[in-house]
Amino acid sequence: MAVVAAGDDADRTRRFRDAALPHLDDVYTVARYMLRSAADADDAVQECYLRAFRHFDGFRGEAIKPWLLAILRNVCHAEFARRSGLLAVGGQADVAEDASPLWQEETHTAETELLRREDAERLRGLVAALPDPFREAIVLRDINDLSYRDIARVTGAPVGTVMSRIARARGMLREAWLKPEPEEPCGERHEETCK
Amino acid sequence: MTCEETGILLHALIDDELDAGHAHTIESHVASCPRCASQLRDYRRVRQALSAPAMRYPASTDLRARIEGALPPARAAAAPSRRSLLKGFAAGGMMSAAIAASLVVVVVRQEADQRILGDAVSAHLRALQGDHLIDVASTDQHTVKPWFNGKLDVAPPVVDLTPQGFALIGGRLDYLDGRPVAAIVYKRRAHVINLFVAPASAQAAGSERGAMAALQGFNVWRWAFSDLRFVAVSDINAEELQEFGDRLEASVKSGS
Numbered sequence: 400m401a402v403v404a405a406g407d408d409a410d411r412t413r414r415f416r417d418a419a420l421p422h423l424d425d426v427y428t429v430a431r432y433m434l435r436s437a438a439d440a441d442d443a444v445q446e447c448y449l450r451a452f453r454h455f456d457g458f459r460g461e462a463i464k465p466w467l468l469a470i471l472r473n474v475c476h477a478e479f480a481r482r483s484g485l486l487a488v489g490g491q492a493d494v495a496e497d498a499s500p501l502w503q504e505e506t507h508t509a510e511t512e513l514l515r516r517e518d519a520e521r522l523r524g525l526v527a528a529l530p531d532p533f534r535e536a537i538v539l540r541d542i543n544d545l546s547y548r549d550i551a552r553v554t555g556a557p558v559g560t561v562m563s564r565i566a567r568a569r570g571m572l573r574e575a576w577l578k579p580e581p582e583e584p585c586g587e588r589h590e591e592t593c594k
Numbered sequence: 595m596t597c598e599e600t601g602i603l604l605h606a607l608i609d610d611e612l613d614a615g616h617a618h619t620i621e622s623h624v625a626s627c628p629r630c631a632s633q634l635r636d637y638r639r640v641r642q643a644l645s646a647p648a649m650r651y652p653a654s655t656d657l658r659a660r661i662e663g664a665l666p667p668a669r670a671a672a673a674p675s676r677r678s679l680l681k682g683f684a685a686g687g688m689m690s691a692a693i694a695a696s697l698v699v700v701v702v703r704q705e706a707d708q709r710i711l712g713d714a715v716s717a718h719l720r721a722l723q724g725d726h727l728i729d730v731a732s733t734d735q736h737t738v739k740p741w742f743n744g745k746l747d748v749a750p751p752v753v754d755l756t757p758q759g760f761a762l763i764g765g766r767l768d769y770l771d772g773r774p775v776a777a778i779v780y781k782r783r784a785h786v787i788n789l790f791v792a793p794a795s796a797q798a799a800g801s802e803r804g805a806m807a808a809l810q811g812f813n814v815w816r817w818a819f820s821d822l823r824f825v826a827v828s829d830i831n832a833e834e835l836q837e838f839g840d841r842l843e844a845s846v847k848s849g850s
Contacts, residue, residue, distance in 0.1 A: 412666050423661070427653035441657050448661045519648035526644070540609065541644035547611050565609070566602045573636045576643070 415455050419448065422464050425543050426471055432538045433475055435527055447471040465549040468539070472553060525575050529568055536561055537568035595623045597630055604634050608641055655720045663769035711816070711825065713770045715809050717777065718788045718827040721768070727786065728764030728779050738765045742776050748822065750776035750791035753845040760787065760838050770825070780838070787828040787838060794823045804839045806832055815839040819846060 426447060430440035447470050451458075458466055526534060526542075532554075539545045539553060547565075551558045600623050606612045607620045624630050643649075721727045730741040739752040745767055754762045760780045768777040768790065775792040802818035813835045815826040824842070828835055 408666055416662070416665065420658075420661075423653045423658060424650065427657070428650045431651040440651075441654070441660075444653065444657060445661055445664070449664055452665060518643065519646060522643055523649060526649075537644065541641050542649050544645065547606075547609065562606060562611075563602060566605045569605060569637050569640050572640050572644075573633075577636050577639065 411455065412452075415452050418463050419451055419455075419467060422467055423448075425464060426467050429468060429535075429538055429543060430471060430475070432526060432534060432542070433531075443471060443474050446474045450474065462549065464543075465545065465552045468543075468545075468553045522572075522576060525572055528575075529571060532556075533564050533568040533571065536564035537572070540565050541569075595619055597623075597627060600624070600627075600630050604630065604637060608634070608637055655723075656726055659717075659720065659769050663772050663774060665772065667772040710771050710823075711807060711809055711814050714788070714790050714814060714825040714827050715812050717768045717770060717790065718786075718812065721766070721777070721779075721788060722786060726766065729766035731764040733762050733764075735762060738762065738778065741765060742767075746774055746776055746793075748776075748791070748793045750778065750822070751846050751849060752778055753842060753849065755780060755838070755841050755845065758837075758841045760841065782828070782830050782834060782838070785828055785830045787826055787830065787835070789842070790825045790827075792823050792825075794818055794821050804836075804843055806836055806839075808832070817843060819843070 423444070427440060427444050430443045430447075431437065434440050434443060447467065450473075451467055451470050454470075526537065529537065535554060536550060539550045540547075545553070547558050547561050550556075550561045554561065556564075600620055603612065603616065603620050604624075607617055612620065624634055730738055732738050732741075733754070733756065735752045735754040739749070742750055742752075742765065752762070752765065756762060760782050763779050763781050765776060765778045768775055768788075770790055770792055773792060775790050778789045778791065780787040780789065801820065802816075804815060804817040807814045807816070812827050812829055813832045815824075815835050815838065817824045817839060826835060826838060826842075828838075830838075
């Protein structure tokens with residue numbers, strides 16, 4: 400009897416690992432963007448996977464990635480929100496009150512470095528500066544490739560809200576990322592290239 | 595359709611979330627509206643840039659190991675090979691069930707051993723590639739040994755082999771086969787030796803003579819003594835690792 404039970408346990412572990420571990424990078428990416436810290440993301444993702452494993456029996460074959468991300472979201476809210484003050488509970492962050500500027504000074508990168516990589520670094524910074532609900536929506540959509548419906552499931556917001564958050568996020572990123580370059584008159588930032 | 599009405603639906607169009615009818619309406623508006631067309635281009639650029647692999651953060655191997663280590667071990671993956679082996683015996687009818695059974699035990703045992711050795715080599719590599727070689731940096735065995743207290747359900751023997759040419763540099767917690775183990779780190783010239791110490795599983799308890807193996811370009815030395823298993827991994831040559839093993843054996847035995 401004990402042997403059968405142990406076999407079931409081992410089988411459960413294997414099923415969980417096969418289903419959940421391939422999404423580890425996806426879950427971690429969301430955690431990094433939401434918590435903005437590698438150490439906090441590590442802790443949150445580990446807790447997320449342990450909770451997911453405990454509740455794996457309640458998981459009934461729907462897509463597992465949104466399920467994991469919903470657990471991650473709970474973990475972030477329950478254990479990290481108050482401590483870091485970075486996540487708005489219930490996604491009610493006020494855009495106007497968000498102090499961090501969308502446009503951040505570019506960090507100086509070696510000339511030899513690929514432009515694309517520089518772009519990604521800058522863009523990561525811009526995404527990190529987005530207010531919580533918009534950052535969450537755009538990370539889930541564009542970086543993690545979830546459908547509107549899955550994002551709604553993860554965040555608990557209606558699909559219409561998800562759509563408008565994505566629109567706002569892309570609008571803000573467009574302003575910050577695409578607009579300053581061609582349209583701004585030469586300021587200090589562009590001194591070197593415009594001489 | 596006006597630009598205002600189009601606004602938010604541009605995004606649904608990009609995201610392929612519109613039904614054919616709406617998609618067509620938006621597309622025909624965009625075709626006749628330079629302003630919306632330029633917005634659509636910009637949003638597509640943003641979307642494309644965001645979906646680049648460089649925008650993602652891969653989880654560290656350390657985190658992966660922590661999670662895998664926290665889950666109960668999954669042994670079921672090895673089952674098919676065992677089953678097919680048994681089936682083969684049954685079909686052939688050439689061996690008695692008793693012999694088949696003992697062979698299965700041997701096969702399974704080797705699989706487990708092989709997995710632990712493979713795990714040890716992976717852990718060794720992870721420790722060298724990441725910045726996580728040691729949690730407690732000390733050349734003093736009396737500092738390293740108590741550090742493991744309460745972190746493991748065994749007290750690993752920590753012996754200083756500096757006089758014998760293997761300098762103790764510290765220890766850390768690592769995972770083998772999904773279980774926390776002690777990793778004690780030594781250095782021989784510029785080469786690192788990771789010595790993993792784990793409690794022997796119930797069925798594998800008992801002493802076992804030190805033995806060398808080579809795996810993925812590394813030399814591996816293994817030994818079981820009383821209720822502990824030892825696995826040392828390094829890129830030093832086999833003779834030197836064997837010497838390390840011999841010295842360690844002698845020290846541990848005389849200390850116990």
